[in-house]
Amino acid sequence: MTLKRFLKILTIACFAVLLYMPMHKAWAGETVSSSVTITAVVPEKYTVALDIEGQGAVEVNGVTYDKSTKIQGRGAEDYKITAAKGYKIASVMYGKGNNYRPVALNEKQEYKAPTVSEDGNKLKVVFEKPKMIEAVKAEVVKPHYLVMSVVFAALVGLIVLL
């Protein structure tokens, strides 16, 4: 074996040992550190249109809007929707183009929008007076008519008797 070849093998052996050594052994009392890398991506801000019909408000990022406007958002916003007294939330729609569609609110009356990557998304909220109030009114009125009818019938009966 020539000296050159021996040195070549020795170099490879040293390389292998150096690669293997740092993996394991350390003495007691010695400090050992290990790190985990974390990453996050913050998206650009985009314009989102708020379209509010009827009486109510939409809260986004701590700001409350009760009229239609345009806001800067990144998607992933929580839109908290609150109807004014005597009104209810009739419908909520969100999206853009073919993806503009009705969305569901959670139990806190919030909608969490997906992350967007372009301008032009719209959140439309329609507030309306509940029809149940009309129905309740009708029910309240009915007994009144009933009483009047009874009184009227009694009067007619009295006139006939006289």
Place this chain on the structure above:
Amino acid sequence: MKNKVITGLLGFLVVLGMATPALADDKVNTTTINEDNAKGSVNSTLVTSNINSSFTMSIPATAAIVYGIEDSNIGNFSVYGNLTPQQSVNVTVSHEAFVNKNDKDATLPYTVTDGSGNELSNLTYDAQSIKDHLATPVHVRISKADWQVAHAGQYTGSITFTATLSNKN
């Protein structure tokens, strides 16, 4: 032929050396330290053991935090090993701020917690907690307000776990 065998063996050693880091679980990074009790015997009546204490520190792997999430669980921290009742592994947890890749002055503050609102800074594992397979959840907490005011871009940060095997006093 002999040279080929030697070269092959050395090549195998090189490959072995390079492949060892990949033996760790994909989801965790591990670091092991050993204690070699190379203390001389005091007298002939003492029975000594040749088994050295050692431990393995298991930390979460690289994690990607989703935009807008205030509390993200990135995995668990745990310690395995064969500590004696008189020994403990003391761990300090530190973290470097999220820094915007394109704007070094833009940072995104966060805290490292155990998921119950307690900030992780110091942990101690002893023989009993190792026996009980104690695992500490590691959470990254970023407030909604900090998400909102953060500049757009890619952020990178790191959480460092520093462990020392020591004897209890």
